[in-house]
Amino acid sequence: MAELLKVHGSMNQFFILDQDELASPLTDDQLTKLAIQLCDENNHILGGADGLLVVDHGTHTGVRGRMQVVNADGSRASMCGNGLRTVSRYLSEKYGKDDFVVQTRDVDLHVRRQPELAPGIPAFAVEISPVSFTPESLPYANLGHQRLLETAVPELAPQLKFTALSIPNPHLISFVSQDILDGPTLGQLGQFLNGDNPYFPDGVNVNFAHIDGENQLFVQTFERGVGFTNACGTGMSATSLAFVLTHPEDGHFDTPINVFNPGGMVKTIVHHDRQRYWVELIGNATVTAKLTVGDSMLQSDQLTATDFKIDQTNEQDYYDQFVKTVVSQRHQ
The missing domain is CATH 3.10.310.10 (Diaminopimelate Epimerase; Chain A, domain 1)
Known part of the structure; x- marks a missing residue:
């Protein structure tokens, strides 16, 4: 059985799939089809998402893992800051590390666990770089x-x-x-x-x-x-x-x-x-549900919510309370 996570960073919603946990990793074309189906809200799989974050062990030494970003329309993004926070949490909990490097398409980025933003809201700081104005x-x-x-x-x-x-x-x-x-x-x-x-x-x-x-x-x-x-x-x-x-x-x-x-x-x-700009992005890494599905179903052309066993967490309740506080803070 394959396990996916439904996650969000600042309500930027994603599914996470760890290719290293599959018997046979999916091809690029299969990942594209899977992302389009998972993210389509009309398929009623937890309301869809903005993208699929694909995790594996990476292609070179010095990294704890790699993140690939497949957008809702199947296109690829070189990076996703909100998504990187959620992947950082996943890798942190998988390997028991709080400070490490994640490989993305163009660059390796430093990430580290932060104190909770509020009770029940895990947080990570992630490096966002490189910067170019050309x-x-x-x-x-x-x-x-x-x-x-x-x-x-x-x-x-x-x-x-x-x-x-x-x-x-x-x-x-x-x-x-x-x-x-x-x-x-x-x-x-x-x-x-x-x-x-x-x-x-x-x-x-x-x-x-x-x-x-x-x-x-x-x-x-x-x-x-x-x-x-x-x-x-x-x-x-x-x-x-x-x-x-x-x-x-x-x-x-x-x-x-x-x-x-x-x-x-x-x-x-x-x-x-040293003539280099970079940004630390610090925010939540929230897991709202765990989904289990047969490995072969990940290659299906007709995925629906009924194909998954879904276990909800209670983390969204904590985040909703945080948002209420944030809205009040902005308007003070």
């Missing part, structure tokens, strides 16, 4: 600039300024008023830039942020390959970096930043050392 790293073209750093880009939206960077996922960031944040612009821009367009040929994650005060943000993300999500870990990290670079009166290096999102809150710490 148009080739996203990529983008036809915008009239070799670097976007709080830059007016009339091709994208009137009266807004944008920052573009990869971390390593590609992100476009704009600091906006509450009215713009609540309006349709983010959805319209996200859909346009993740369809056939002349500016971002591979698509891009689009983040709108509201500055709530010193070292405090609210971030909403339209995620490439997913759409609107409750939170995006690399998006909150990229936005935090853009915050301290372009609004130094409010955002500070080497200082915890409270980043609120529709799924709760994380903390980020932006670092610059």
Whole structure:
């Protein structure tokens, strides 16, 4: 029998599958089909998810394990910050380690267990890097600039300024008023830039942020390959970096930043050392259910909830209480 976990980081929802625990690992095509089926809310498998996180032992020494990210539409992401926290918890509990390195598609990243965010809410800090501001790293073209750093880009939206960077996922960031944040612009821009367009040929994650005060943000993300999500870990990290670079009166290096999102809150710490930027992302790693299924069913084209034995945990109750506290804290 195969076991999967339903997990979330800031309500960014995933399934975790450990390939090392299977009699026969799934092929890339099989993982794509599995992710699409698991994540489709119409299949009624615990409400679907934003992606499938595939874990194995890694391809080189010095790492505790490897994480691969399969988006809800079957596409691949180079990294996922919220997902990395949940994978870090899984590997920590599997191997009994609290400080180690995880291999991702492009880079090995340091992770470590943190004190609980609140009672019943395990937390991890994960490294988010590397950072690049070059148009080739996203990529983008036809915008009239070799670097976007709080830059007016009339091709994208009137009266807004944008920052573009990869971390390593590609992100476009704009600091906006509450009215713009609540309006349709983010959805319209996200859909346009993740369809056939002349500016971002591979698509891009689009983040709108509201500055709530010193070292405090609210971030909403339209995620490439997913759409609107409750939170995006690399998006909150990229936005935090853009915050301290372009609004130094409010955002500070080497200082915890409270980043609120529709799924709760994380903390980020932006670092610059030896001409290198990197971000610590600190937040919950919540397991909501354990699912058991026959190994052969993972290759089925017609998975439904009835194919699984599902055991719910009580961790979501603790997280819901945390979110109530977070919402109250943001509006104080």
